Amino acid sequence: MALYSFTIHELQKKIESGEFSSSELTRSVISRIDEVEERVHSYIRLLKEEALTAAELADENIKAGKIRPLTGIPIALKDIVCTKGIPTTCGSRILQNFVPPYDATVVEKLKAAGAVFIGKANMDEFAMGSSTETSAFGPTRNPWDLERIPGGSSGGSATAVAADECIASIGSDTGGSIRQPAALCGVVGLKPTYGRVSRFGLIAFASSLDQIGPFTKDVEDCSIMMNVLAGYDPKDSTSVNAEVPDYRKFLNRDLRGWKIGIPKEYFIDGIDPEVSEALARAMEVVKNCGGECVNITLPHTEYSVAVYYIIAPAEASSNLARYDGVRYGFRTADVRDLTDMYKKSRMQGFGSEVKRRIMIGTYALSAGYYDAYYGKASQVRALIRKDYDDAFQKCDIILTPTTPTPAFKIGEKTEDPLQMYLSDIFTISANLAGIPGLSIPCGFTASGLPIGMQFLAGHFEEGKLLQAASAYEKNAAIEKRRPNL
Amino acid sequence: MEFETVIGLEVHAQLLTETKIFCGCSTKFGGAPNSHTCPVCLGMPGVLPVLNKKVVEYAMKMALATNCTINPFNRFARKNYFYPDLPKGYQISQYAYPLAEHGHILIESDGQPKKIGITRIHMEEDAGKLIHDENNPSSYVDLNRAGVPLIEIVGEPDIRSPEEAAEYLKRLHEILVYLEICDGNMEEGSFRCDANVSIRPMGKQEFGTRTELKNMNSFRNVQRALEYEVKRQQYLVENGQQIVQETRLWDDAQGVTNAMRSKEEAHDYRYFPDPDLVPVTVDEAWIEQIRSDMPELPLAKRERFVREFAIPTYDAGVLTAEKPLAEYYEEVVKLCGKPKQASNWVMGDLLRFLKEERRDIRQCPVSAKSLAEMILLIENGTISGKMAKDIIDEMYQTGKTPDTVIAEKGLVQITDEGELAKTIAAIIEGNPKQLADYRAGKEKLFGFFVGQVMKATQGKANPQLVNDLLKKNLAGS
Numbered sequence: 001m002a003l004y005s006f007t008i009h010e011l012q013k014k015i016e017s018g019e020f021s022s023s024e025l026t027r028s029v030i031s032r033i034d035e036v037e038e039r040v041h042s043y044i045r046l047l048k049e050e051a052l053t054a055a056e057l058a059d060e061n062i063k064a065g066k067i068r069p070l071t072g073i074p075i076a077l078k079d080i081v082c083t084k085g086i087p088t089t090c091g092s093r094i095l096q097n098f099v100p101p102y103d104a105t106v107v108e109k110l111k112a113a114g115a116v117f118i119g120k121a122n123m124d125e126f127a128m129g130s131s132t133e134t135s136a137f138g139p140t141r142n143p144w145d146l147e148r149i150p151g152g153s154s155g156g157s158a159t160a161v162a163a164d165e166c167i168a169s170i171g172s173d174t175g176g177s178i179r180q181p182a183a184l185c186g187v188v189g190l191k192p193t194y195g196r197v198s199r200f201g202l203i204a205f206a207s208s209l210d211q212i213g214p215f216t217k218d219v220e221d222c223s224i225m226m227n228v229l230a231g232y233d234p235k236d237s238t239s240v241n242a243e244v245p246d247y248r249k250f251l252n253r254d255l256r257g258w259k260i261g262i263p264k265e266y267f268i269d270g271i272d273p274e275v276s277e278a279l280a281r282a283m284e285v286v287k288n289c290g291g292e293c294v295n296i297t298l299p300h301t302e303y304s305v306a307v308y309y310i311i312a313p314a315e316a317s318s319n320l321a322r323y324d325g326v327r328y329g330f331r332t333a334d335v336r337d338l339t340d341m342y343k344k345s346r347m348q349g350f351g352s353e354v355k356r357r358i359m360i361g362t363y364a365l366s367a368g369y370y371d372a373y374y375g376k377a378s379q380v381r382a383l384i385r386k387d388y389d390d391a392f393q394k395c396d397i398i399l400t401p402t403t404p405t406p407a408f409k410i411g412e413k414t415e416d417p418l419q420m421y422l423s424d425i426f427t428i429s430a431n432l433a434g435i436p437g438l439s440i441p442c443g444f445t446a447s448g449l450p451i452g453m454q455f456l457a458g459h460f461e462e463g464k465l466l467q468a469a470s471a472y473e474k475n476a477a478i479e480k481r482r483p484n485l
Numbered sequence: 486m487e488f489e490t491v492i493g494l495e496v497h498a499q500l501l502t503e504t505k506i507f508c509g510c511s512t513k514f515g516g517a518p519n520s521h522t523c524p525v526c527l528g529m530p531g532v533l534p535v536l537n538k539k540v541v542e543y544a545m546k547m548a549l550a551t552n553c554t555i556n557p558f559n560r561f562a563r564k565n566y567f568y569p570d571l572p573k574g575y576q577i578s579q580y581a582y583p584l585a586e587h588g589h590i591l592i593e594s595d596g597q598p599k600k601i602g603i604t605r606i607h608m609e610e611d612a613g614k615l616i617h618d619e620n621n622p623s624s625y626v627d628l629n630r631a632g633v634p635l636i637e638i639v640g641e642p643d644i645r646s647p648e649e650a651a652e653y654l655k656r657l658h659e660i661l662v663y664l665e666i667c668d669g670n671m672e673e674g675s676f677r678c679d680a681n682v683s684i685r686p687m688g689k690q691e692f693g694t695r696t697e698l699k700n701m702n703s704f705r706n707v708q709r710a711l712e713y714e715v716k717r718q719q720y721l722v723e724n725g726q727q728i729v730q731e732t733r734l735w736d737d738a739q740g741v742t743n744a745m746r747s748k749e750e751a752h753d754y755r756y757f758p759d760p761d762l763v764p765v766t767v768d769e770a771w772i773e774q775i776r777s778d779m780p781e782l783p784l785a786k787r788e789r790f791v792r793e794f795a796i797p798t799y800d801a802g803v804l805t806a807e808k809p810l811a812e813y814y815e816e817v818v819k820l821c822g823k824p825k826q827a828s829n830w831v832m833g834d835l836l837r838f839l840k841e842e843r844r845d846i847r848q849c850p851v852s853a854k855s856l857a858e859m860i861l862l863i864e865n866g867t868i869s870g871k872m873a874k875d876i877i878d879e880m881y882q883t884g885k886t887p888d889t890v891i892a893e894k895g896l897v898q899i900t901d902e903g904e905l906a907k908t909i910a911a912i913i914e915g916n917p918k919q920l921a922d923y924r925a926g927k928e929k930l931f932g933f934f935v936g937q938v939m940k941a942t943q944g945k946a947n948p949q950l951v952n953d954l955l956k957k958n959l960a961g962s
Contacts, residue, residue: 024755080531082531098530100531203530234535236533237536266910314757315757315760321567321575324569327527327528327529329627365565365756365757400948
């Protein structure tokens with residue numbers, strides 16, 4: 001078995017016992033990248049040299065007995081988290097040459113945990129997209145079918161794990177950008193509670209929705225990553241100073257006494273029949289784990305896409321104002337005056353989806369429209385949050401499909417933004433409510449595409465997500481498959 | 486037609502915190518361009534603001550000092566616009582949920598106290614500065630000031646004349662400096678003012694169309710700009726022309742205001758709550774803690790000086806205009822127990838010296854202790870008031886104590902009756918003609934004899950004693 005195909009928890013033992021070194025593991029991952037990257041395009045930037053140096057250092061530490069949770073493990077970072085001295089583009093031409101003089105807090109934490117960074121993963125420009133097609137550096141392809149999209153916006157982070165181009169990766173999720181690509185690529189992806197993981201150094205898309213989380217090969221790895229990532233950060237006022245449990249303790253338990261909420265609004269016409277069937281099978285597995293499925297309602301679900309596509313662009317229109325060509329990033333060469341410099345730099349530096357959202361957001365915040373759009377959307381957002389508060393009075397956890405369909409074809413929805421936006425229909429409301437959500441593989445279509453399902457829990461109940469997912473993973477006995485690359 | 490002037494002022498005051506409002510950079514004025522910056526105040530991607538609690542506390546002090554109600558729920562909002570001195574493309578300010586509202590201060594207008602309302606006080610960050618190169622068509626951006634904390638104090642349109650406007654500004658300035666939350670330096674921009682001004686026919690309730698004035702960097706300029714603008718508006722109305730709602734810049738050199746931008750060109754700032762900052766809640770306990778830490782304010786100090794020291798209101802006003810001066814004066818009074826004399830010396834001689842050299846009381850070479858000692862030396866007759874005039878001059882020049890100056894110059898007053906009597910006798914003897922004339926009724930000659938005695942004693946004779954002895958001796962016995 002190739003070294004790159006192991007999980008973190010398997011590698012921890014093998015590296016510690018000296019079965020092989022981090023350098024050997026890292027070389028194995030690099031050789032895998034050399035083999036498949038051209039076809040998948042998970043990365044905007046590879047860090048092979050840096051990774052090998054870090055792996056050597058890890059090997060010295062291992063020899064010295066200094067072993068931390070991720071010592072010597074090759075990890076990919078979505079190119080939205082700032083890395084000191086390493087270009088961070090956010091998938092945009094406007095930041096093509098931007099080199100941050102600081103590390104994101106999650107990068108510091110991963111470094112402190114011993115991780116080896118193998119590359120900066122591809123993504124939709126400024127995380128705006130559901131297919132990784134809006135990247136200024138070309139699309140990423142789904143390892144399970146290279147004609148199809150991997151999902152987005154953290155598409156590169158998902159494919160890097162699915163195609164074994166890293167052991168685990170970091171993504172960010174504003175409306176489903178971790179869970180949706182995790183589902184479409186057949187890996188585990190977790191969006192933590194808003195405030196659970198520091199956003200410092202995460203290039204902002206929509207500040208009240210963005211959250212960093214892991215992609216992993218299985219649930220246990222997800223808990224290991226969460227142990228590293230979670231926690232209060234004084235540099236992020238919106239991070240919450242709440243106790244972080246050891247997430248591993250939620251593994252390998254059953255679900256006896258648990259009520260699993262099945263929201264009727266998520267099981268609707270238009271869902272791909274193979275997805276529906278997979279979910280039906282999953283409910284049986286959950287019952288076998290001791291859980292009881294109960295019908296619940298989340299009555300404001302139908303408004304979530306509309307609310308999201310006001311609030312997220314509104315915040316984005318302001319967050320992206322700093323890319324003005326004055327201090328860093330792309331500046332157009334030939335300008336007449338200041339206004340001309342602003343207009344041309346932004347016109348040429350941003351792609352069309354980003355510009356579309358800046359315009360939507362600017363409009364929604366404009367004098368005379370604020371109350372009707374941003375104001376109203378904020379009110380409905382509060383109702384969506386209340387839906388979940390009410391629901392979690394009746395159940396411990398909620399189970400839904402992650403996406404209505406498996407991965408679609410590249411180019412299929414690029415001309416129809418509304419269809420593209422609807423691919424996030426099941427993931428968006430968790431961001432609006434600030435609750436955590438986890439996507440876990442639950443089978444394959446007849447044509448061999450992965451299907452994912454989503455668990456949702458109350459604020460700071462990531463432990464429940466991991467407990468349910470771990471129990472499901474153990475009992476479902478989903479066939480272990482690898483993409484045929 | 487008689488017009489009434491309506492003015493409302495917006496004041497921006499830089500707070501004297503050590504560090505900026507949302508990062509740990511220094512707030513010090515000056516410094517090489519961009520030396521007081523970090524990724525946060527440079528608006529780099531992915532960085533986040535963290536509120537400096539001191540800013541809230543300083544702003545709360547101003548809110549309490551201006552009788553505002555402090556709101557328990559505070560939120561920061563983003564004010565969106567593009568300008569190269571604004572690194573994030575938005576300014577973090579407060580909008581729908583400001584720190585404090587519904588306050589007022591008292592000013593004096595035509596000798597009467599008058600209440601001027603404070604609409605609101607809110608916290609925000611300052612922008613950077615552009616430096617233009619005259620030899621080169623380029624501009625440089627210095628972001629040292631970006632993120633320096635400000636409070637904006639929005640006043641009600643209660644002001645009815647340019648003089649009242651200047652008075653209001655002086656009172657606000659005085660309070661800010663007294664609270665030690667702002668250095669009040671108008672030239673460096675620590676205290677800035679914009680004015681909204683309109684006129685209306687006397688007795689009318691509705692406001693006229695207003696203009697907003699900017700770029701006035703002294704109290705005097707605020708008054709001059711407003712005087713000009715009121716005249717300009719009157720001229721327009723009297724000549725049947727329309728006043729345009731617009732922003733106008735004061736041109737100090739020309740003494741005029743010029744249109745900068747009209748209402749139509751005004752920005753739409755697209756304010757919305759800043760999602761990077763959590764709401765700030767202010768509870769009663771916090772307010773009480775700030776209140777208990779408040780210094781005595783200028784108005785209260787003024788009233789107390791009048792009451793405790795029995796000095797005129799005018800004197801109390803001069804002495805409390807700056808807190809260090811008031812403290813100096815109180816220290817002198819405490820040490821000598823002579824409030825009236827202390828006020829005469831401080832207001833008369835010391836302030837004149839200081840003004841000539843553009844110094845402030847903190848740089849005064851005469852310590853409060855020395856001045857108090859000098860006053861006591863006059864009181865116990867060691868020196869005369871006239872001698873003291875020279876002594877304080879010397880003390881100011883050299884920083885020496887009165888005892889040292891007196892000893893060095895041999896200035897001790899002659900109060901020995903026997904010694905003085907001998908001198909007087911000799912003078913009377915040496916001037917028989919004047920004596921005869923005096924005794925014949927030419928009483929004006931008394932001054933001649935006083936002068937002779939003073940000359941003989943080099944001015945050291947106690948004047949009262951000289952008077953008494955001369956009267957007795959000249960009358961003859």
